[in-house]
Amino acid sequence: MAIKIEPLDGPVGAIVHGLDPSNPLSDEDFNSLQQAMLDHVAIVAPDLEENVPWLRDLGSRVGPLVPHVLDQYHHPETFEVSIIARNTGTPESRNTAKPAGAFWHSDLSYEENPSDAIFLYSTQIPSQGGDTLVANMCLAYDALSEATKRRIAGLTATHRWGWNTGGATPKLSEQQSATHPDVVHPVVRRHPNTGRKILYVNPGYVMKINELPGDESDGLLEELFAHALKPEFQYRHKWGLNMLLGLDNRSSMHAAVDDYSEPRRMLRMIVGCTEKIGKAA
Ligand code: OGA
Ligand code: MN
DSSP, X not given: OOOEEEEOSSSSOEEEEOOOTTSOOOHHHHHHHHHHHHXXXXXXXXXXXXXXXXXXXXXXXXSOBOOOSOGGGEETTEEEEEEEEESSOSTTBOOSSSOTTOSOBOTXXXXXXXXXXXXXXXXXXXXXXXXXXXXXXXXXXXXXXHHHHHHHTTOEEEEOTTTTOTTOSOOOOHHHHHTOOOEEEESEEEXXXXXXXXXXXXXXXXXXXXXXXXXXXXXXXXXXXXXXXXXXXXXXXXXXXTOEEEEESSSEEEEEOOOOOSOEEEEEEEEOOSSOOOEEO
């Protein structure tokens, strides 16, 4: 069965109709899905029966699935899936002051090889709240003034795990910390598939612009974040149960909304990086 892509009327997102986790995805369907992620930054597929091997197969066709640093939350069967749970009363439930991801970020930007894409799949959702916000960082770049585009061309930023995450990330163990030094990425990236320019900074992990004195760096980052977080670049994803959200993690940043107290549980797969962009700080 051929899938159908229905673009949302907004800056981010398309609904994918006709995915069926009881059958392998044909090459043709996989290609349309991947193209939809490039064209619309996020894809949403509702009402998918839970099938972890099928989800892993889908994720790994986009690119190699990589482990998240918080190995204590890896799925018991595979590092390719992490569990993001809250208020579930189970050992896998996170106990940070704020929910995981409740700050604007792009997954793994604090690694030398960050992530091309992520997939989140809901297995438990609160009756209200717990949305995920997504910002389109290609649109954000395009809408910058020409003066700002010239100012940021060629600049680089230092990214650090847990930098400005407001109590949403646990402290790393000594071993986890040892493999996660600060890294440097360009402030403007070019998307390898679409050729579009991306504003590649996020409030959660970016500490500073390396080429500027501290106060200028702080001022520029504040200006860039205020610009990028304008509502016109954003999509507010409302979860249904057994829903899949796929994000192009290069062209976007996202944030979990901290506004619920009922159980919420997601499976997450992180697609690694297929190009060389970062370096050690
Ligand atoms: C994360 C994250 C989003 C969500 O944990 O990195 O972005 O909606 N989570 O749970
Ligand atoms: Mn995230």
